[in-house]
Amino acid sequence: MSTARPTLSRLELRCPPLPQTLTEAVGLLNQPDQLEVRAVTRLVERDPVVVARLLQIVNSAYYGLRRTVSSVERAVVLLGPVSVAGIIIGMQMLRLRAALPSQTLACFHRLSQHSLATAFLARHLLGLMHPRASNQLSIGFTAGLLHDFGKIILVYNFPDEAVAFYDQQRLTQTVQARDEQELERLLFGFDHTEAGEYVAHKLNFPDVLIDTIRFHHAPDQTPPSREAYWLTPAIAVADRIARTMGYAFTHPLHPDEALNHPAWALLLDQYQAVEWTPESLLTHCMQQQEYLGQHVQSLSLPNPPTRTRP
DSSP states (O other), X not given: OOOOOGGGTTOOOOOOOOOHHHHHHHHHTTSGGGOOHHHHHHHHHXXXXXXXXXXXXXXXXXXXXXXXXXXXXXXXXHHOHHHHHXXXXXXXXXXXXXXXXXXXXXXXXXXXHHHHHHHHHHHHHHHHHOTTOHHHHHHHHHHHHHTTHHHHHHHHXXXXXXXXXXXXXXXXXXXXXXXXHHHHHHHHSSOHHHHHHHHHHHTTOOHHHHHHHHXXXXXXXXXXXXXXXXXXXXXXXXXXXXXXXXXXXXXXXXHHHHTOSTHHHHHHHHTTOTTOOHHHHHHHHHTTHHHXXXXXXXXXXXXXXXXXXX
């Protein structure tokens, strides 16, 4: 079982109130090998918006099905219950915006778009590396959604400071990603990976998601004995590709900058993907721009609420 590090043991970070459906979906992921179609179908059917989005996704051109799917249960079977649980989590995470102060909504919108893009690209990358590992692909999708969970925690606990910090970086683009974590520690006392790990552990997230939240900026530090060892390089690479494809939270990247990270070599080495190079992998992923846009749009909730500051 993953445990929060001693330096974080006295943190009093609050988590925004999570929708019940989100906590149930996360709970199901604690035993992905035993996740049943019917249990996930029941979760989907409780929410008409999720039903509509799920059917939109399974019938999208990305999956290339010959016949239209109109049954929720059939959609769960085709996509896999673990993958659908991830879609439920993604849509419910977006609903957290209703719990955030009004000044944070633009910041949260950028973060959610980046997370949705990272999730799509992580699943796509893992499909290229290991197409038969369906559960791993699906967990990769959920890990991509939640990799920056700590930034949601920081925005919720320190709304004014976090918005000013992240927006300033977005505008000036003078701070490198590695420096961002150092500045977070100076401003908040801990960075977003530490805050995310701490709260995810308190919420009893699966170990693989806790480890991905903690190590997605440093995948080479993921212990080889952990399930996340196979995921963190893909999340790190997907994060950088998303930032080249119009879905950056703070720092858009030029393709040449995106390639400047050891996670590329680590990913290809772990999966022995000799047919790919970092350059060809990036080119291939950027050719998925249309599908990526459809995915982000299909999971985004319309009409963000307007709120006055409490």
